[in-house]
Amino acid sequence: DQQVKQNSPSLSVQEGRISILNCDYTNSMFDYFLWYKKYPAEGPTFLISISSIKDKNEDGRFTVFLNKSAKHLSLHIVPSQPGDSAVYFCAALNSGGSNYKLTFGKGTLLTVNP
């Protein structure tokens, strides 16, 4: 049972345009959400996070939006750069849980074309 779903396995955009990566979750106990980026042969790298008390968090070119009623979040990258090409994982956390585990989606492969 996938509690965090990234329904697009891949996304291709042109350099300079906006990349929008989507994520849906089913567990209403999740209250903290993170995005990780992963290059081949490297571990995931933390990108940006958002608490459920917010609906938007921005860090430079990266913005995460959270729609709690729809159990949906999205990551916007503007403008997209070729170096952004990587697999992006959405992850969720129940901060009231006892073991602080992250539940990850399957990832979306972003390709930014020059």
Added chain:
Amino acid sequence: ETGVTQSPTHLIKTRGQQVTLRCSSQSGHNTVSWYQQALGQGPQFIFQYYREEENGRGNFPPRFSGLQFPNYSSELNVNALELDDSALYLCASSQGQGGSYNSPLHFGNGTRLTVT
């Protein structure tokens, strides 16, 4: 600042054997988590250690076990290896028992385990 390092990078084992994977935490971090990433999947939580004690476990059988040492380095042991154990094993460290809530997890590059 030294990041999370894992060894070995690649490993091939035979079904039924035992394996030990090692992880050195990022300096200043006292919590270690282990994740399994199968091909085409996202990382799945195995367990977390804080101050040398397991303080959380995912849906993995007891043949998956771990240790955390006083210097906060960690080991993941898997007994009676099965073909489905073939995966990338990721170690992540963080500061504080809050784990990823108080500070994001910092991942190592992983150990690629192949079971034949």
